[in-house]
Amino acid sequence: MNVSEPSAAPAGESTAGWPAVSVIMPVLNEERHLAHAVDGVLRQDYPGELELILAIGPSEDRTQQIADELSAADPRVRSVPNPTGRTPAALNAALAEAKHDIVVRVDGHGELAPGYIATAVRLLGETGAANVGGIMRAEGITVFEQAVARAMTSKLGVGNARFHTGGEGGPSDTVYLGVFRREVLDELGGYDEHFTRAQDWELNHRIRESGRLIWFDPSLSVTYRPRPTFKALSKQYKEYGRWRRVVMRTHAGTASLRYLAPPGALLAVAAGTVVGLSALTGAPAVAALGFVVPAGYFGALTAGALVESRGLPAGVRARLPLVLATMHGSWAYGFLTSPARLARGAAGQPAKK
Numbered sequence: 001m002n003v004s005e006p007s008a009a010p011a012g013e014s015t016a017g018w019p020a021v022s023v024i025m026p027v028l029n030e031e032r033h034l035a036h037a038v039d040g041v042l043r044q045d046y047p048g049e050l051e052l053i054l055a056i057g058p059s060e061d062r063t064q065q066i067a068d069e070l071s072a073a074d075p076r077v078r079s080v081p082n083p084t085g086r087t088p089a090a091l092n093a094a095l096a097e098a099k100h101d102i103v104v105r106v107d108g109h110g111e112l113a114p115g116y117i118a119t120a121v122r123l124l125g126e127t128g129a130a131n132v133g134g135i136m137r138a139e140g141i142t143v144f145e146q147a148v149a150r151a152m153t154s155k156l157g158v159g160n161a162r163f164h165t166g167g168e169g170g171p172s173d174t175v176y177l178g179v180f181r182r183e184v185l186d187e188l189g190g191y192d193e194h195f196t197r198a199q200d201w202e203l204n205h206r207i208r209e210s211g212r213l214i215w216f217d218p219s220l221s222v223t224y225r226p227r228p229t230f231k232a233l234s235k236q237y238k239e240y241g242r243w244r245r246v247v248m249r250t251h252a253g254t255a256s257l258r259y260l261a262p263p264g265a266l267l268a269v270a271a272g273t274v275v276g277l278s279a280l281t282g283a284p285a286v287a288a289l290g291f292v293v294p295a296g297y298f299g300a301l302t303a304g305a306l307v308e309s310r311g312l313p314a315g316v317r318a319r320l321p322l323v324l325a326t327m328h329g330s331w332a333y334g335f336l337t338s339p340a341r342l343a344r345g346a347a348g349q350p351a352k353k
Helices: 034-042 063-073 087-097 116-127 143-152 182-188 199-209 230-250 257-278 284-308 314-337
Strands: 021-027 050-056 077-081 102-105 110-112 131-138 176-181 214-224
Touching: 021 034, 021 087, 021 116, 034 050, 034 063, 034 110, 050 063, 050 087, 063 077, 077 087, 087 199, 102 116, 102 182, 116 131, 116 176, 116 214, 131 143, 143 314, 176 182, 176 199, 182 199, 199 214, 199 230, 230 257, 230 314, 257 284, 257 314, 284 314
Parallel strands: 021 050, 021 102, 050 077, 131 214
Antiparallel strands: 102 176, 110 214, 131 176
């Protein structure tokens, strides 16, 4: 497939030069957000042909009913089953159903910014990239979700990844979600279904290893709805850490200080706390020395949270330090306890269709 730069044309006037696109969306328990996510795709005003494929997992809410209603209301929308409920399997199921040469990956709790698809297709043509993407614009509805959103868009919360915090456009290790050349996905076997999490990062790694370009552009943004509770947030970040280590074990050379910092901090805080508590009665000076590390971490985290949350409501500011600690600690715990067996057989396996 040859994606050349299309000439701009208002929707409904001309489709010349604009390739048809397939939007694929994994969906599981998305009763709250699915209709908005689908609406964000259908309102794109993309000049070319567009289809949207929902891969529906075994949800415990009204997701399937909502998906059926959306499919009945617009012929561009159709659904396929995803019996496993796992994200990479859903993406591959939708990809197998997709008809077109440009593939747009979206989530059931995300909303594309206006003009997202047209801009991404133009960038594919201009840059020659295999995948282009932009910013994960986290936006919360409740006070807790707003605190998580602020944490997920700050360097204190997630490091310096451009797709979280922004930055200049250019080549990148990875991007949020992505708009792909279908031929590349087919050649590389799609998403590796071994990876319950981190399948996007893992796929982008294989794309780069094949000698192709990943391109980040800050003008591309997708609204992301954060997890609604501490329990859900902790589970999410534990899984992120767990599977990021699987990626590191599977693909040599993918370790970085950014990913090693949280587990290092957790071990230091735990060690300092143990030393402090064990020496509390017999050696107060040693106990005080031991408590320096955890006190320093939580003090720095609180001070940083106050800076990051300036101008936000009091409820958000009050929750942000604990949100940050939950994200750091859960990611680190998942990373440190990730079983080595999860990486067995992952490298080089084609994705299961």
